[in-house]
Amino acid sequence: MLRWTLLDLRDRAELRDRFVPYAIQRLPAAEFVYRQLRQRIASLELEPGTPAGEQTLAEQFGVSRTPVREACARLAREGLVDIYARRGVIVAPLRERAVSNARFVREALELAIVRGAAERADESGLFALDQIIDEQRWSLKRNDPERFFEADEKMHRHLCILAGREEVWFVIVDAKVHMDRARRLSLREQGIKKLLADHEAIVDAIKSRDADRAVDAMRQHLLDIDLQMDQIKARYPAYFEAGFAVSRKAG
Amino acid sequence: MLRWTLLDLRDRAELRDRFVPYAIQRLPAAEFVYRQLRQRIASLELEPGTPAGEQTLAEQFGVSRTPVREACARLAREGLVDIYARRGVIVAPLRERAVSNARFVREALELAIVRGAAERADESGLFALDQIIDEQRWSLKRNDPERFFEADEKMHRHLCILAGREEVWFVIVDAKVHMDRARRLSLREQGIKKLLADHEAIVDAIKSRDADRAVDAMRQHLLDIDLQMDQIKARYPAYFEAGFAVSRKAG
């Protein structure tokens, strides 16, 4: 019997923990750099407007420019960084249009997903869903937003699994990033209590096998970010398009 | 006034015609190679199982391995090629699961799009839609499937524009590829007459501002490929997963 090793980057990397030096786990350098940058951008650890040339990044990560370049090209295609001639790679500002499009895509996909989940979920899957909600309650109690965000991701991903469409999660993730940054800002204002309540409503509907109610709850949940946008934009104008001054040597 | 040139690969490349030597238009080599390969794979010009190493491709395109590598990495992430150790880049077989997922994603997105189009389209947009349908009728009369496929893309893209969600088209495109190959095979069996009729039904509903009917028509249209899958798979088993023999020197 002949067999070959399939080098599918996504699956391979998906199995590994984050934040582990790639040399140990043999996570390809390009993938590692991509994930690091993406995570830092999504979490606003790297603020919009932050400049970073490929050479600089390569030195920071201790790799050559080749994998860095690959990572930056991906991020540029996703709209997370802008690449300007002679200025290098710059963390993209929040764009209202991109956030809105992301919400549109997520809504279309996740409404279909949540319907599928309500109709098809099995008992063990529902149990796991409860565990995830518990984790979120715990995060709220401990006031640990990062942990909450992780559990949030876990929940939405689990819904895909329940609907029998696990792979669709990757499409949602691609769209999600642009919303995530806005969400971090929103969080600073309204806290996570509302989000947890939304989640509980969704899960409750799914457990009742009430697909229509689950869909409504999900729609409500995703709509929230749109309602908050004006407030966020007014409060953090510097994070938005053209809101930050272009650094220029005084002359 | 300070201005910089934004090197957004997607937008930049989107503006340019295909099949023009990149050296003339300055389309980056990596992007050019990616588009060429993607187009050839989607159209089944490159059949599943076709082997192609990075070095070989580099020589064929007359560029170095670096841009080829970038293109192959993208294609691998999209599931259009598999990369095996010591065997190189191989055009991926059709995977029933991938086709099904693509249909799921497209359905979710395009139902939302077509609803938006029916609700929001302006008169000039509807006129353009009619023109596209005419082009499809013409392609049917001339029995020109390639031209029909182009007009098909144009129509679905135009629906995104009518709905005020042009950028969502790129998400649909990413999902679409996996369906396209199956569709080519389906086309060999049933021709394009049915597809045109579907399109006419969709457009008619939109022009009548009947969102619900437009959604139903679109759902019917996208469902078609799922119904055809069994037939296609039975007729072209060699194109599907594990259906093609792994080439091996006789020994």
Added chain:
DNA sequence: CCAAAAGTTCTTGCATACAAGAATGCAAAT
């Protein structure tokens, strides 16, 4: 004759080197 192990080779993954292009700053002219 079969099985296992070691050597061979081919392919990808990364590092380094080179080339081209665009914004910047300065200078000069109007």
Added chain:
DNA sequence: ATTTGCATTCTTGTATGCAAGAACTTTTGG
């Protein structure tokens, strides 16, 4: 003083060279 042209320099885009790993082949031992 403002504008225009040119030289500079910093950045990305591509090419090439090197190393590691896995499948294939051969050899060796039973």
